[in-house]
Amino acid sequence: MACVVVAGLTISPRAHAFMDEAHAAIMEAVAGHVEDGFTIREEYWKGELESGGKKLIRHQLFRGNEYWFWLATSLPGCEIKLEVYDAEGVPVTLERATNGTVRGVRVTPAQTASYYILVQISRPSGEQSTNPPVQLIDWALVYGYR
Numbered sequence: 001m002a003c004v005v006v007a008g009l010t011i012s013p014r015a016h017a018f019m020d021e022a023h024a025a026i027m028e029a030v031a032g033h034v035e036d037g038f039t040i041r042e043e044y045w046k047g048e049l050e051s052g053g054k055k056l057i058r059h060q061l062f063r064g065n066e067y068w069f070w071l072a073t074s075l076p077g078c079e080i081k082l083e084v085y086d087a088e089g090v091p092v093t094l095e096r097a098t099n100g101t102v103r104g105v106r107v108t109p110a111q112t113a114s115y116y117i118l119v120q121i122s123r124p125s126g127e128q129s130t131n132p133p134v135q136l137i138d139w140a141l142v143y144g145y146r
Contacts, residue, residue, distance in 0.1 A: 021074035022046070022140035029099040030144060033068055038144035048136035051123040056116050057141070061109040069117060069143045070104040077124035078137060085116045117141065 023044060030040055045057055061067060071082040080103045084092050092115065095106040109115065121137045 022072040022138055023142065025072045025074070025100065026070045026102050026140055026142045029072075029102040029104075030068070030070055030142070033144055037146045038066075038068060039146065040142060040144040044143075045119075045141040046139065048138050049119070049121055051121070051135075051137060053120070053137075055119040055139075057119065058114050058116055059143075061107065061113065061115045063109050063112045065109070065145045067107045067109070067143055067145045068104055069107070069141060070102050071119055071121075071139060071141050072102040073121055073137055073139045075123070075137050076101060079122040079124070081118065081120035082141075083118045085118065086110075087113060087115075089116075 023046065026044075027040070030038070034040060047055060049055060069082060069084065071080055073080065078101075080101075082103045082105050084105055084107045086092050086109075092107050092109065093105040094108060097104040097106075107115070119139060119141060121139055123137065
């Protein structure tokens with residue numbers, strides 16, 4: 001297996017495979033939402049976090065639309081936190097859902113503006129040891145709207 005080196009970063013094909021697994025899990029879990037009229041965006045966010053690490057994503061949402069955001073990782077048993085906030089830091093999540101290892105939140109923005117999506121993933125409680133080197137946890141975030 002070859003590794004790709006981009007601007008001094010080494011990216012192994014295995015890391016991409018795991019992120020693709022997280023994305024695939026989401027796409028399988030959201031099939032019912034498509035039947036309910038949601039358009040699932042082809043673009044999505046993905047990355048890796050240390051256990052307990054947070055990622056804040058700014059995204060424009062439009063008043064009058066209903067949104068679902070879905071987050072998954074390929075590592076089973078992780079604690080996943082997904083929340084959407086307005087510009088003042090007030091949570092705007094209306095509903096939460098879980099489908100296997102996929103977490104989702106529903107949002108209907110009161111106004112067109114930038115909103116902030118918080119992604120946080122922690123390893124299962126029994127795996128918090130620091131003896132092995134810190135391993136990054138992959139994640140993927142997809143959204144749909146109607």
